[in-house]
Amino acid sequence: MDALLYWVGMAAVAVSALTGVLDSGRKQMDLIGALLVAVATALGGGTVRDLLLDRNVFWVVDQTYLMAALGTGLLTFFVVRSIDLPPKLFLIPDAVGLALFTVIGTQVALQWHTPWLAASLMGVITGVFGGVLRDILCNDVPSVFLKGELYATAAWLGALSLIGLQELGTSPVNAAWAAMGIILVLRLLALRFGLTLPTLGQTR
Amino acid sequence: MDALLYWVGMAAVAVSALTGVLDSGRKQMDLIGALLVAVATALGGGTVRDLLLDRNVFWVVDQTYLMAALGTGLLTFFVVRSIDLPPKLFLIPDAVGLALFTVIGTQVALQWHTPWLAASLMGVITGVFGGVLRDILCNDVPSVFLKGELYATAAWLGALSLIGLQELGTSPVNAAWAAMGIILVLRLLALRFGLTLPTLGQTR
Amino acid sequence: MDALLYWVGMAAVAVSALTGVLDSGRKQMDLIGALLVAVATALGGGTVRDLLLDRNVFWVVDQTYLMAALGTGLLTFFVVRSIDLPPKLFLIPDAVGLALFTVIGTQVALQWHTPWLAASLMGVITGVFGGVLRDILCNDVPSVFLKGELYATAAWLGALSLIGLQELGTSPVNAAWAAMGIILVLRLLALRFGLTLPTLGQTR
Numbered sequence: 001m002d003a004l005l006y007w008v009g010m011a012a013v014a015v016s017a018l019t020g021v022l023d024s025g026r027k028q029m030d031l032i033g034a035l036l037v038a039v040a041t042a043l044g045g046g047t048v049r050d051l052l053l054d055r056n057v058f059w060v061v062d063q064t065y066l067m068a069a070l071g072t073g074l075l076t077f078f079v080v081r082s083i084d085l086p087p088k089l090f091l092i093p094d095a096v097g098l099a100l101f102t103v104i105g106t107q108v109a110l111q112w113h114t115p116w117l118a119a120s121l122m123g124v125i126t127g128v129f130g131g132v133l134r135d136i137l138c139n140d141v142p143s144v145f146l147k148g149e150l151y152a153t154a155a156w157l158g159a160l161s162l163i164g165l166q167e168l169g170t171s172p173v174n175a176a177w178a179a180m181g182i183i184l185v186l187r188l189l190a191l192r193f194g195l196t197l198p199t200l201g202q203t204r
Numbered sequence: 205m206d207a208l209l210y211w212v213g214m215a216a217v218a219v220s221a222l223t224g225v226l227d228s229g230r231k232q233m234d235l236i237g238a239l240l241v242a243v244a245t246a247l248g249g250g251t252v253r254d255l256l257l258d259r260n261v262f263w264v265v266d267q268t269y270l271m272a273a274l275g276t277g278l279l280t281f282f283v284v285r286s287i288d289l290p291p292k293l294f295l296i297p298d299a300v301g302l303a304l305f306t307v308i309g310t311q312v313a314l315q316w317h318t319p320w321l322a323a324s325l326m327g328v329i330t331g332v333f334g335g336v337l338r339d340i341l342c343n344d345v346p347s348v349f350l351k352g353e354l355y356a357t358a359a360w361l362g363a364l365s366l367i368g369l370q371e372l373g374t375s376p377v378n379a380a381w382a383a384m385g386i387i388l389v390l391r392l393l394a395l396r397f398g399l400t401l402p403t404l405g406q407t408r
Numbered sequence: 409m410d411a412l413l414y415w416v417g418m419a420a421v422a423v424s425a426l427t428g429v430l431d432s433g434r435k436q437m438d439l440i441g442a443l444l445v446a447v448a449t450a451l452g453g454g455t456v457r458d459l460l461l462d463r464n465v466f467w468v469v470d471q472t473y474l475m476a477a478l479g480t481g482l483l484t485f486f487v488v489r490s491i492d493l494p495p496k497l498f499l500i501p502d503a504v505g506l507a508l509f510t511v512i513g514t515q516v517a518l519q520w521h522t523p524w525l526a527a528s529l530m531g532v533i534t535g536v537f538g539g540v541l542r543d544i545l546c547n548d549v550p551s552v553f554l555k556g557e558l559y560a561t562a563a564w565l566g567a568l569s570l571i572g573l574q575e576l577g578t579s580p581v582n583a584a585w586a587a588m589g590i591i592l593v594l595r596l597l598a599l600r601f602g603l604t605l606p607t608l609g610q611t612r
Contacts, residue, residue, distance in 0.1 A: 024553070030605035032561040033553025039529070047460070052251070052261050057460050063523040070525075081606070115267040117274075121243070132341070137540070139549045141343045144238025145228070153236040197234035198285065256465050319471040321478075325447070335543070337452070345547045349432070349441025357440040401438035402489065 009104060012097035013065050014072040016042040019094055020134050021076040027138050031077060037072030037137050039066065045129035045170075049105050049122050053112045099183035102127035102155040102191050103176050106162050123159030127167055128152050147199045150190035158183035213308060216301035217269050221246040223298055224338050225280040231342050235281060241341050242277030243270065249333035253309050253326050257316045297394055303387035306331035306359040307380050320367050327363030331349040331387075332356050351403045354394035362377050362387035417512060420505035421473050422480040424450040427502055428542050429484040430493075435546050439485060445545050446481030447474065453537035457513050457530050461520045499599055507591035510535035510563040511584050514570050524571050531567030535591075536560050555607045558598035566591035 018039030024034040043059050043066065050057045059065040079085070105126020109119035127153060132142040144151040162179035166172060189195055224245030228238040236326050247270065254261045263269040283289070309330025313323035332355060336346040348355040366383035370376060393399055428449030432442040446479060451467050451474065458465045467473040487493070513534020517527035526607040538558060552559040570587035597603055 005514050025607075027549050027553075028607055029549075029553045030555045030557075030561070030607050032564060032605060034607075036532070036553060036560055039524075047352075051255055051459055052264060054258075054260065054462075056462065060460060060522055060526050063526045066525055066529065077606075103479075114264055117270055118264050118267045121270065124240070134587065136340060136544060137550060137553065139343065141231050142237075142341060145233045145240060145341065146233075147232050147234045147237075151236075152240055153234070156236060197236060198281075199229075199232055199234050199238075255459055256468060258462075258464065317466055321466050321474055322471045325474065328444070340544060343547065345435050345437075346441075346471045346545060349435075349437045349444060349545065351436050351441075353438075356444055357438070359441060401440060402485075403433075403436055403438050403442075 005104070008100060010065065010068050012100045013042045013068045014099045015090065015093040016101075016130050016199055017069040017072040018076045019090060019131070021073050021134060022080065022090070023134055023138055025080065034056050034077055035073045037134055038076070039069045040137060041134040042069035043128045043130065044074075044133035045101055045126040045131075046105065047048045048129050049108065049126045051125060052122065052125070053109060053114065055108075055112065075203065092188070095184055095187040095191075097188060098151065098155055099158065099180040101130075102158050103162060103179050106159040106179075107176070110163070110166075116167075120156060120159040120163055123162070124152055124155045127155040127159075147189070148194060148196045150186055150195055150197065153197060154186035154190070209308070212304060214269065214272050216304040217246045217272045219294070219297040219301040220305075220334050221273040222280045223294060223335070225277050226284065226294070227338055227342055229284065239274060239277045241338055242280070243273045245334045245338040246273035246276075247265060247334065249305055249330040249335075250309065252333050253330045256326065256329070257313060258316065259312075259316065269383040288317065296392070297312055299388055299391040299395075302331050302355065302359055302391060303362065303384040305334075306362050306387055307366060307383050310383075311376065311380070312364040314367065314370075320371075324360060324363040324367055327366070328356055328359045331359040331363075342391035352394070352398060352400045354390055354399055354401065357389045357401060358390035358394070361390060411550065413512070416508060418473065419474050419478045420508045421450045423498070423505045424509075424538050425477040425480040426484045426541070427498060428584040429481050430488065430498070431542055431546055433488065441476060442485055443481045445542055446484070447477045448545060449538045449542040450477035450480075451538065452512065452541035453509055453534040453539075456537050457516065457534045460530065460533070461517060461522065463516075463520065469540055500596070503592055503595040503599075506535050506559065506563055506595060507588040509538075509567065510566050510591055511587050513578065514567040514587075515584070518574075520573065524575075528564060528567040528571055531570070532560055532563045535563040535567075556598070556602060557602055558594055561605060562591045562594035562598070565594060565599045 017038040020038035021034050023041075024037040029037065046058050064103045106119055106123030107143050108126075109122035114122060128144045131144050131151070135142040143149060158179040163173050163177035165178055170178070219382045221242040224242035225238050227245075228241040233241065250262050310323055310327030313326035318326060332348045335355070336350050339346040347353060362383040365386050366379050369379035369382055374382070425446040428446035429442050431449075432445040437445065454466050510531045514527055514531030516534075517530035522530060536552045539552050539559075543550040549556060566587040569590050570583050573583035574588055578586070
């Protein structure tokens with residue numbers, strides 16, 4: 001089970017790196033610039049979580065994560081230069097990565113005895129901060145905060161469900177599956193049907 | 205006295221969260237996006253201070269701060285959607301928050317045996333970094349650095365006064381009141397009379 | 409030797425502060441805003457390295473670095489207001505600073521028993537993150553990631569050479585000189601002949 005989680009986590013890192021490279025293409029970054037954006041996207045969320053919890057940063061301890069991010073970034077860079085991949089292809093792997101990162105981040109925070117609301121925010125940060133960092137480095141407003149994505153929303157509801165279900169006596173493994181299901185379904189429904197939350201609008 | 209400071213600090217967190225929500229309204233963020241910007245604005249300065257000093261992050265230890273930021277953010281979001289509040293309404297509470305955050309941040313750094321100039325910068329970071337983070341997330345140039353605000357300037361002069369007065373023998377409580385007064389007065393004078401510092405201008 | 413490195417490092421901090429002030433001139437920042445950008449540019453890379461390695465932050469321990477950044481920032485501000493300096497004047501000192509920061513950052517990470525690839529990234533972060541922070545604060549796409557600079561590229565190749573040469577038995581001092589040479593030459597060749605790495609282009 002632990003080995004499974006480890007490799008699924010690695011896959012989520014790879015998918016995030018891929019979205020980082022795709023995004024950097026809009027900004028005339030060169031190969032190394034694109035790779036650094038890929039690394040920031042893939043490892044940024046977990047890094048901020050580890051700094052906030054005062055843990056050892058995960059990719060400094062085990063640089064396999066860094067290798068996965070760089071390898072995928074490199075591969076993506078050269079594939080995208082020769083084949084025109086539709087960006088929509090990656091929305092489902094990206095949603096899986098969001099679900100996974102959020103659940104892992106929340107569980108790590110709980111194990112570190114973080115109070116529940118702070119732990120749910122750690123899950124959200126682990127899930128979405130890589131994408132926020134990618135958008136800041138590319139000088140865009142972070143898309144995870146924008147209307148019509150339900151990105152951070154899905155992550156937060158998932159993190160809260162994970163905590164609530166365990167509080168009610170569900171086993172950690174079952175709660176994790178349920179939370180990942182909630183995040184995936186919400187995110188895919190948002191993409192499919194354009195679900196939105198209210199905004200403040202351009203009122204000012 | 206400590207209990208008073210605690211609750212005044214909580215009020216400053218709430219005011220900062222409010223300005224975060226108001227700002228996010230210009231960028232088509234949805235409810236959860238706005239709440240996350242509110243949390244970053246309210247807790248960002250103290251978080252960076254705690255990371256730099258290698259302390260436990262304050263809102264991870266006591267999530268009451270997080271609840272205050274989220275609760276105020278939520279309330280602001282729904283009030284602003286129904287009533288049109290003039291943004292100027294919040295300039296005075298915001299200046300009070302700046303004064304308070306700066307003084308608390310400087311004192312925490314001094315207690316942590318930080319050398320004086322670094323401690324004054326910790327005060328400035330605690331006071332202004334939340335607003336910097338808010339503006340970065342909203343993809344603006346941080347307003348605290350811009351001409352005609354005297355925002356970071358007031359914070360820095362206040363932090364240096366706090367340290368200098370204690371060095372001269374003033375009690376910490378009196379020095380704190382004096383420093384908060386200096387920050388408030390400078391900030392309000394800047395708003396009222398448009399005081400400015402020199403800029404480099406568009407010379408290049 | 410250690411004393412030499414200390415003061416050369418201090419000079420690199422000063423040069424970085426100078427580029428921070430020059431950049432802030434394009435954004436109508438006031439004096440204190442420009443000084444804070446200068447501090448972020450000069451100390452940002454080493455700060456992130458120290459946070460990631462869980463070391464004490466270097467300028468909190470020894471505030472001489474902070475004084476060097478502020479002093480140089482202040483001087484630059486007033487010199488630039490009266491004399492029109494060509495920005496190209498600073499490209500060579502800046503390249504020296506890049507080489508030095510990268511080598512110091514990589515060596516510190518190796519001493520902290522960081523695995524090699526992560527250590528090389530620490531070198532890159534120490535070398536370039538100050539500039540990234542400067543560009544984020546000035547609301548630009550970080551120039552170190554852009555085509556035609558070979559900035560992060562030179563830093564990374566230098567960091568990898570430093571590690572590889574030591575692995576092959578070269579003394580740390582000789583490896584450091586070689587790595588600094590590689591970074592400087594690559595960066596200056598890029599500036600002189602417009603060397604570039606491939607980009608993803610505006611394909612999407």
